[in-house]
Amino acid sequence: MSSNQGNLGAFNFKVVLLGEGCVGKTSVVLRYIEDKFNDKHISTIQASFLTKKLNISGKRINLAIWDTAGQERFHALGPIYYRDSHGAILVYDITDEDSFQKVKNWVKELRKMLGTRVCVCIAGNKADLERDRVVSREEASRYAESVGAKHYDTSAKQNHGIEEMFLDLSQRMVEVAEQNEQGQAQLRPSGSTVQVIDDSEKPEKTGCCS
Amino acid sequence: MHLDCGIQESRPDMIEMIDEAITYIVEVDSKRAPQYKLSCIVKCAKQIFSVLLESKARSLMLDSESSASSVTNSADYFLPALIYVVLKANPTRLYSNISYISRFCNPKRLMTGEGGYYFTNLCCAVGFIERIEASSLNLSEEEFERYMSGEVLPPGGGWEGGVWLCEGMRLLRQNTKALHDLSQREEKLFTHAVELKQEMLLFQGGDGIVLGNLDGCGYVSGREDGERVGETGVQEVDSHKDREVVRTNVFSNGAIMYEGKDGGVSKSQVKSVWWRVRACEGGVSRVGATDQGVVGVVQEGGD
DSSP states (O other): OTTSBOGGGOEEEEEEEEEOTTSOHHHHHHHHHTTTSOHHHHHHSOSSEEEEEEEETTEEEEEEEEEOOOOGGGGGGHHHHHTTOSEEEEEEETTOHHHHHHHHHHHHHHHHHHGGGSEEEEEEEOGGGGGGOOSOHHHHHHHHHHTTOEEEEOBTTTTBSHHHHHHHHHHHHHHHHHHHHHHHHHHOSOOOHHHHHHHHHHHHHHHHHO | OTTOOOOOTTSHHHHHHHHHHHHHHHHGGGOOSHHHHHHHHHHHHHHHHHHHHHHHHHHHHHOTTSOOGGGGGSHHHHHHHHHHHHHHHOOTTHHHHHHHHHHHSOHHHHHHSHHHHHHHHHHHHHHHHHTOOGGGGTOOHHHHHHHHTTSSOOOSHHHHTSSSSOHHHHHHHHHHHHHHHHHHHHHHHHHHHHHHHHHHHHHTTOSSOEEEEEETOOOEEOEETTEEOOHHHHHHHHHTTTSOEEEEEEETTSEEEEEETTSOEEEEEOOOHHHHHHHHHHHHHHOEEOTTSOEEOOOTTOO
16 A cells, blocks of 8 residues: 555555446546546547546545446456555446445455455436435435445436545545555554665666667 | 457458457567556557447447447446457467566556556456356356357357357367268278278188189189199199088189188189189189089180
């Protein structure tokens, strides 16, 4: 986790998007990033790996958002995706009870594999389809709270709740990272080992090129 | 294709685009430094995205009810497409290259950047292929078995064309056919061998060709300018008189073989070279029954 704070004091966070297929993971992230790009650009860029630069109270944050394939057949590959991630956004469809069950599975798995280091947000997407809702907001919120996550109603279509969700997640990730930094600083008197590895790569690179 | 990756593999220009992606992923092995390997993977991924986009654009033209084009680029489509490309490409030392990159690439760059993302996807693709099973392809157990054994070929335009037939599958089919051919030939050979063995049993008397034979003949006699051929021959022949012979074979080298009714075979040899020569010259037509029921092999001064 020492890699959070990269050069120039910016935080680099990896955020994975998890959820069943067709719940709108990609739409959510596209809506979020869209502020920077116009519609035409969106259709030509790929949307499965996106980055976003944020500035929260003077702290620079680089978000790398990883979209994942949601089909059930790829479920077993999850650990490869969320390894070393700092945050996770679990998306479900409020009109689909199954997708909410999937989210619960993901939470269990994440907590088991990554513990509390990972910040989790649960997004009830397609909030614009309120009349078809089958997952109650109270139930979802209560569940989210019980697992130490935040629940958001989002609508990628109407651009609702997404900005807040990412902002909150980023803030929490900063908190966790700062706690970690402190914890590690106490545990490890000389924190230069990582630096050494980083430096050693540069001469090696020039050697290869020449 | 059961991966549902949305690639229209039948179109020639599509194939070209996919080929380009395959070229990139194959190139990984030729690069030395991990970051170059990684950049090949990124290039391959980018190419896959353009393939997906192109596919989508085409299907949009055909079917206006398709959902928004922006969703095409999601990982839901990308990963299956990547798996498809990896399967098609079958890159050299893929596993070693992955291990190499994960060991020697700067972890900070590997785990956070774009390259890391695509690398992770590649790991996922490999992971998926490793533990591929019927349920992960939405196939029944039997169907899956049949595909895996090469008994049936996957449907779909591209596969039927033969151009896109995966090399392994093609080889598999070829080998199955060759094996079938071989077993047929072996069977044929075996029956031939059995026939030959039977003939050899018949030919046991001599190693020449059969000049002629006559069913039911008791002995062979011949004349040389009106004289009986050397006594040996006659004597030998006579000794077979007691036997109830059902078939007499005369060979070009002078051997005479009698097949007895009891299935036994006895033979005699006419020692005279002249006789042999004569026998040869006489040919099959000269071998015939005389009025006494003998096989005459002599031409001149016949019986």
